[in-house]
Amino acid sequence: MSFIPVVLCGGSGTRLWPLSRKSFPKQFLPLINNKSLLELTFERVTSQELMVVAAEEHRFMVLEKMVSLGKQGVILLEPTSKNTAAAMTIAALEKKNSDSLLLFCPADHYIPDSDYFLNTIKSALPAAKDGAIVTFGVSPFFPSTAYGYILRGDANSAGGYLAKEFVEKPSETRASELLLSGNYFWNAGIFLCKPSTLLDAVERYAPDVLKSCQAAMASKQKEEIAANCTFVRPDETVFASCRSQSIDYAVMEHHDRVVVFPFGGQWSDVGSWKAVAELLPSDDVGNRIVGNGIACSSQNVFIHAGDRPVVALGVQGLTVIDTPDAVLVLDHKHVEQVKDLVLQLEAKKYTQAISHRRVARPWGWYDCVDAGERFQVKRIGVKPGASLSLQKHQHRAEHWIIVKGTAEVTRDQEVFILTENQSTYIPIGVTHRLKNPGMVELEIIEVQSGSYLGEDDIVRIEDNYGRA
Structure with a gap:
């Protein structure tokens, strides 16, 4: 029996602030050998077909990485974060008619030995096929207070051990006791099971979560996009009513058929600057x-x-x-x-708590380098072949100076080309678009001036990325 990786990509990674922020969390950061943890996760699971559960605002970053690595499948978009119980439940509902097992993997873990990891997963396939929820316990080598722990019970007939107890992050003294006992694993938060097994367990221990997720997925919307990838959106209003809780609290601590398999390789959840x-x-x-x-x-x-x-x-x-x-x-x-x-910082309304100065967009990025009363200066980068939406502004005018690459500019009925050191002016209310027709990144300096310079002063007339 095969398994489908389900990459859980909804975390905000606030423990790695200020590098990780809600708008660009740690799983997208190039932390290790210039690769992101999400990229390393996609490479580790090896399968071409996979499913990703991610926030709506991160959909194009996930899509870009899937396409670049030749992956395909479903990107389930959460309209709001409801923790792992809901994320795993909507993934199981999407695959409820599949014969494949689901391997739930957080997108922000570091596991350098991919072969050892996959061999451990393969050893657990019979137990998952037999109806157990399999989790993977990391052999601890120091008394960590940053991880939860799993107490192993009797050996299971299909391999592994029955999970006897889940322990939340302990004190330093308690962590030392758990380490010395020799019977506890770190809880890696990786699970393997049949879709029906998980759904039955959620129905038994968190029926309200299952009900909300079922209703949200019953009226889901699908959007076919590039390279055999599909955006799937649960109903926003219904999903918002779902209780937010981790799968450990909601299900695993209560379920009598959780089997833990030891994982002896190097592992980190990269959950702090110390890690x-x-x-x-x-x-x-x-x-x-x-x-x-x-x-x-x-x-x-x-x-x-x-x-x-x-x-x-x-x-x-x-x-x-x-x-x-x-x-x-x-x-x-x-x-x-x-x-x-x-x-x-959020309570004090610091924008730095949520977003970076440099902001990712599906067409590239922008960086606000200076701002004052009635003006703002941005550097804007546009990927080869990409374009911004056809738009206009009610309160600001814009000056564009090309510093690298070639720009195709639409300004009302005009369409013209600009190259390095050339510029143009976009008056208030004029319909415009910026496109990169070249083979290298386009970079411009944009000087905005006007009575209001907020990002919500954009009237989109046409957009390649489905944004309102």
Whole structure:
């Protein structure tokens, strides 16, 4: 029996702020060898057909990565995040008539030994085929307080062990006790089962979740897109009524047929800056540096820098994360509190809590480099062959200066080409479009001026990406 990977891609990764933000969370960041965790997950599962459960706002980032790696299948788009119980349930409902097993994999884990991982999955196929929900427990090698734990019970006839108890993130003392007992695994949050097995368990232990998901999927919408990929959207209003809860709380802690298979390979959920640092080599005094960072007379320092120099002088045990619009400096002991910090920033209405200065779009990106009263300056990059929507603005005019590549400009009834060092002006209310007809990325400087410069001052007349 085959299995279909279901990649759970809905997390926001706030513990890795300010690099990871809701608009561009950690699974999309090129954290390891210039590859994202999502890309590494797609490569690890090897299957050409897969399913991804992702947020609506991230759909084009997921699609782009699937197409670039030759993957195909369904991208289930959650209109709002409802945690893993709902995400896994709508995936099982989408495949309820399939004979294949479903392998639920978080999109943000690091597992370097793909062969060992797949061999472990294959060893668990008979147990899942027999009706168990299989989970995979990582053999712990230190008393982590950042992971949940699974207590193994008796050996199962199909292999593995019955899961006797799920333990939430413990204190340091309790974590040491669990490690020394030798009977506990870290909970990796990876599951293998038949669609019907999961749906029966959700019906038994979380019937309200199943009811909401069934109703949302009954009126789902499908959108066929490029390269044998399909967007599937559950009903937004119905899905919003679903209870938000993890699959562990909703089902696994109660179910009597959860079987845990040991996984002895390297694994990380890359859930904190400490976890990111541990994936990197250190110098003789424990310093780890990414980017343009320098540690002078310092020990056990982690610096994640961008283009500008970031210098740590005479300090110990610090993490420094530098981005163009926010800097985080913390003691290593406080890495688990970054998530709480982001909530405080959100409460104070800091836009940096949610979005980056550089914003991804399906056609490319833009970066707001300066702004003031009645003006804003952006760098805009457009992928080869891509174009922005045909649009107009009610409150702002725009000046475009081409700095790299070739631009095809639509301005009312005119269509003309601009190249490097050429420019044009788009008055208020004029219909316009920017397209890249070339083979290299187009980059422009856009200077906006007017009484209101918000992103919602866009009247889209025609769009290649289905946006309103």
